[in-house]
Each structure stands twice: as structure tokens, then as C-alpha cells.
Amino acid sequence: MDIKDYRYVLIPNILEKFRCSMCGECCESKWRIDIDEKSYQAVKERLEENKEDVSTYIEQNENGNYVVKFDGKYCKFITDDIKCRIHRDFGWECLSDTCKIYPRNMRLTSRGMEIGLGFSCGSVAKLLLTDEKVSIKKIKKEDYFFMTPRDISFIIPENNLKTAVNSRYYEVEEMAIEILNQEKDLFTKLSYLERILAGLENVADVRECNFKEVIEGLDDFTIENPYTEEYLVDEIIKAIMKKSERSESVAEYYRSLLKITSLSGDIKKDRKFLSWSGYNLYSERLKELKALWNSKWDKILQRYFQCYIFNKEIYDNSEYFMFKTTISMVMIKLRMLLTIKYLGRELTEDEVIAAIKGYENDFSHDGDYFSEYYKQKYENKEDIKEATRKLLLMFK
Numbered sequence: 001m002d003i004k005d006y007r008y009v010l011i012p013n014i015l016e017k018f019r020c021s022m023c024g025e026c027c028e029s030k031w032r033i034d035i036d037e038k039s040y041q042a043v044k045e046r047l048e049e050n051k052e053d054v055s056t057y058i059e060q061n062e063n064g065n066y067v068v069k070f071d072g073k074y075c076k077f078i079t080d081d082i083k084c085r086i087h088r089d090f091g092w093e094c095l096s097d098t099c100k101i102y103p104r105n106m107r108l109t110s111r112g113m114e115i116g117l118g119f120s121c122g123s124v125a126k127l128l129l130t131d132e133k134v135s136i137k138k139i140k141k142e143d144y145f146f147m148t149p150r151d152i153s154f155i156i157p158e159n160n161l162k163t164a165v166n167s168r169y170y171e172v173e174e175m176a177i178e179i180l181n182q183e184k185d186l187f188t189k190l191s192y193l194e195r196i197l198a199g200l201e202n203v204a205d206v207r208e209c210n211f212k213e214v215i216e217g218l219d220d221f222t223i224e225n226p227y228t229e230e231y232l233v234d235e236i237i238k239a240i241m242k243k244s245e246r247s248e249s250v251a252e253y254y255r256s257l258l259k260i261t262s263l264s265g266d267i268k269k270d271r272k273f274l275s276w277s278g279y280n281l282y283s284e285r286l287k288e289l290k291a292l293w294n295s296k297w298d299k300i301l302q303r304y305f306q307c308y309i310f311n312k313e314i315y316d317n318s319e320y321f322m323f324k325t326t327i328s329m330v331m332i333k334l335r336m337l338l339t340i341k342y343l344g345r346e347l348t349e350d351e352v353i354a355a356i357k358g359y360e361n362d363f364s365h366d367g368d369y370f371s372e373y374y375k376q377k378y379e380n381k382e383d384i385k386e387a388t389r390k391l392l393l394m395f396k
């Protein structure tokens with residue numbers, strides 16, 4: 001099967017309402033902004049016509065890729081009235097794919113153009129606050145504004161062996177979303193999904209799978225998680241330490257929050273404690289923090305997870321998908337818990353959005369963090385499914 005034409009756009013229903021709020025945040029210096037070769041050449045030409053040098057705005061990083069330069073807070077192309085100069089003066093077609101597409105991520109599949117959205121954008125993160133159940137919505141191409149990137153990945157499940165799980169990939173994806181839509185506690189749903197995805201790896205012939213029955217199986221599913229908060233603490237600290245290899249400031253943010261929320265008020269003791277560079281996290285403390293959780297926020301984490309299911313990472317590797325997404329939710333929840341502890345009150349919706357966005361900026365935009373961490377665990381012969389099960393305890 002091939003993709004010759006596509007008439008539909010598929011998008012998680014809760015994300016369909018996304019509209020850019022023109023806040024200009026995506027042009028800030030907090031992340032790397034890539035400029036592809038075509039855009040680079042087009043912008044260079046236009047700037048030269050104006051007797052300007054492209055190197056004022058764009059540089060090559062250590063990997064030889066073009067990236068924008070920043071002028072303090074913003075990309076150098078930002079004008080005083082927070083408009084993109086490339087867009088305004090040279091035309092939208094001169095923008096790089098990164099700038100045209102963000103916060104969307106797109107894939108061309110045999111179902112149509114599939115569009116997911118990144119939660120580092122506040123307008124997207126806000127959409128997680130809905131009460132709606134998540135489903136995949138199919139809309140006519142002409143009814144949804146989007147632009148096709150120059151480089152796009154293709155997914156055609158039907159081209160797999162008929163006995164292989166990925167030949168029924170869309171059903172796997174819908175099943176996973178549906179399991180999470182059920183009215184059960186988040187820990188049970190995530191644990192069930194984790195077991196189901198692990199089990200699918202061993203199915204000899206996927207044609208025999210009845211996904212409707214699998215969803216119904218959740219009704220009778222109970223699980224004893226043999227792990228305690230002690231194991232969970234270990235996994236959290238390992239994740240932060242891995243992050244510190246790539247960005248000490250992000251790791252320091254978590255360490256500082258852990259410290260600042262456990263100050264005793266005794267100046268002498270606290271001074272000593274603040275100069276210590278360790279992690280103030282242990283099982284009893286984590287239990288206390290978890291007790292601050294308001295279960296209404298579980299729905300946000302659930303929707304976050306469901307939107308990531310749509311990103312096709314189960315297609316590549318379900319173990320990696322579960323590991324990555326579970327760490328993500330653990331770190332978002334930890335960030336929220338520490339903020340509650342720090343403020344001494346329940347979070348407002350804006351503070352929840354800030355926690356999600358902050359996490360996404362720090363971790364998801366560090367493209368290789370998860371793959372390197374996964375690879376490292378894999379090379380150390382760690383049991384990654386077990387690590388995921390330990391992390392799942394955060395939701396119990």
C-alpha cells in the first residue's frame with residue numbers, strides 16, 4: 001500500500017481546537033531553533049539584497065546545522081513588535097520547517113495526515129484541561145489549516161507482515177487510547193496497558209487478537225505492584241542524574257525544589273543543608289509529597305499520555321514508549337507536587353499549565369535525552385520494563 005493522495009487530517013479531538021495565540025514564546029532563546037538548508041538559502045538571498053549579512057542572524061552549531069542566533073530573550077529575527085521578520089518581510093515560504101510547523105508534529109500515514117501537538121506550547125498545554133474523553137478525529141483536509149513540511153515521515157502499517165503487531169497498528173493505538181478513557185484509577189489503567197503492550201510483543205499471530213476483549217479485560221484487572229517508593233525514588237534520581245549530564249541547570253531546578261521545600265526554618269541547619277549537593281528525596285518524603293496530590297489532575301496526565309500514544313511511538317517500540325511516557329508523567333507530577341508543597345496550596349490551572357510546559361521545555365525538547373537514557377539502560381542490561389513498573393508507582 002502506498003500514499004498517493006490524502007484527503008483527511010487526523011488529530012486527537014482535544015487538540016483540534018488549537019489556535020496560535022501569537023504569544024511569541026516559541027521564538028524565545030530557551031531552545032534551539034533549526035533553520036533548514038532551503039530556508040537558510042532563501043533568507044540569505046533576501047538579506048543580501050538588503051546588504052545584510054546572514055551571519056548576523058544565523059550560525060552553524062557544532063554539528064554543522066544552521067540555528068538562529070538570539071538577542072537576549074528572542075530570536076534575532078524578532079522585531080520590536082514581536083513579529084517574525086522572515087515571515088513579515090520575506091514571506092511565509094522562507095520560514096524553516098521548524099518555525100512553520102511548531103507546535104505541530106506530522107506524519108503521513110495510510111489514514112491521512114496525522115497531526116500531534118507539543119505541550120511546550122502554552123496554548124496546547126491548556127487543551128489538556130478539558131473534561132472530554134480522548135478520541136482520534138478525522139477531518140477533511142480543507143477544513144483544517146496546516147502546512148506540509150518538506151521532510152515528513154511515512155507510516156504504512158498495512159505494509160507489515162500480516163502476523164506482525166504493527167500490521168494492526170491503528171487498532172493497537174485505538175485500544176490503548178480507549179483503555180485510558182475507562183473510569184478506573186490511573187495506576188490500574190497504566191499498569192494494564194503496560195502489561196498488554198508487553199504481552200503483544202510475544203503474540204505469534206496478531207490476527208488472532210481481539211482488541212475489544214482486551215479493553216473489556218480491564219474490568220477484571222487487579223495488580224499487585226511489588227515495588228515500594230524506595231524503588232521509585234531510585235528511578236526518579238537516576239532520571240534527574242541522567243539529565244544533569246546534558247543540562248545541569250535542569251537537574252539543579254529539581255534539586256533546588258527538593259531542597260527548598262524541605263527547609264526547617266532553623267538557619268544553622270538550613271545553611272548546612274543548602275550547601276549540600278545531594279538529592280533530598282527518600283521514600284517517606286515521596287509518600288508525603290504524593291499525599292498532596294489532588295486526583296482531579298490525573299485526568300491531565302491521562303490525556304497527556306493519550307496524545308502521546310497518537311505520536312506513533314508505540315509503533316517503533318512499545319517498551320521505549322512506555323518508559324519514556326511514564327518518566328514524563330512522573331516528572332510532571334513531581335514538579336506539580338513540589339510546587340504545591342512550596343506554595344502551600346492547591347495549584348491554579350495556569351500553574352498546572354506552567355508545570356507541563358516547563359517539563360516539556362526541559363525534557364522533551366532535549367531530543368536525545370530519552371533515547372540516550374534508554375540506550376544506556378539497555379547497554380547496562382537493566383530490565384527496562386521493570387524500571388517502568390517502578391515508575392508507575394508514582395500514580396498509586
Ligand code: SF4
Pocket residue numbers: 026027028033068075076077078083084085086087099
Ligand atoms: S525565524 Fe521567525 S518564527 Fe522562527 S524563531 Fe525566529 S522569529 Fe520566530
